[in-house]
Amino acid sequence: MMRVKHSLLQDLNFNDVEMTAGGNLKDSPLAVILLSDKYDSLLAEEADRIRREVYSDEVYLRGLIEFTNYCKNDCYYCGLRKSNSNITRYRLTEEEIISCCKTGYELGLRTFVLQGGEDPYFTDEKICSIISSIKGLYKDVAVTLSIGEKENESYLAYYKAGADRYLLREESASPSHYALLHPENLKAERRKECLKALKEIGYQVGGGFMVGTPYQGVEEIIADLKYLYSLSPDMIGIGPFVSNPDTPFAHFKSGSVELTLRLLSILRILFPHALLPATTSLWTLDSNALERALKGGANVIMPNITPKRVRDNYRLYPGKKNTEKEAAQTVAELVSRISAAGYRAVSSKGDVRRI
């Protein structure tokens, strides 16, 4: 048993010749692990051992505020794409956003994630004002932004206003695969430049990708793992692609929950310190996957504290859960599920623990 585990870890070591020397990736040990369910319990067990070593049994909660569903982009997989006329667009006011934070703070949340489409209405000035209001009111919280590709000066301005973290999934590290998921004006290269700039500014940075997007094979997944390994992000968000009928990818099937869970464990083994969320898309496809993710390496959950009135309209994909619940109920339920799974939801900023 120990021997298998040891060789598995060696196989996952990115310094391995077969990972770096061109060759046929399909035959690489990592590809074999990705394509088989044989190692799943071993991977989860090892991932959990590592997460307990670095983060003990703590699970960090992030209050997710989806403050605008307007988007100037037209990504083929996403329900917020500008060409989708089947959703009702909304924007929260600064007061509404602050009120979400107030509710969240009272519930013990110490990180607020401001997520939105790329909405030009929210100028840098508006974003900075929101950030500094939150940070002015609450000294012991972290503000995370998830608002897409911006100019470096904008990233710098948000950071100076008090933003601590930035989530920008690379979506696909392979330029040719990226081009199949996005319109012509969006480039993998630009995405990577943004991530680099964010790191240089000093943000705690989150990357990640969807599992099971159209045209994604094992080579593309490995390209993402390698890219993330070189980026060394603080957070990595992965979730299954969920097919959305309101997009050009309506006829593709959703990604696999099993493969996502397997990858989560692999990520924990490769990135012992990383903050790894059990993402909403994962438990949207399979409710039990929340507990399975926690037991296989995940250490972050992002309860949605967006006002109920608009929550259903932030429709990246269909089937979103909890749209009828108040923030307090959402948080309470998650806290009890976390403890039933053998972990502990803590009221803390939950910064990355670099070793």
Ligand code: 5AD
């Ligand atoms: N299925 C799953 N995840 C999606 N996202 C966007 N559309 C979908 C979809 N159809 C993810 C993207 C984005 C994050 C906010 O949501 O990876 O970065």
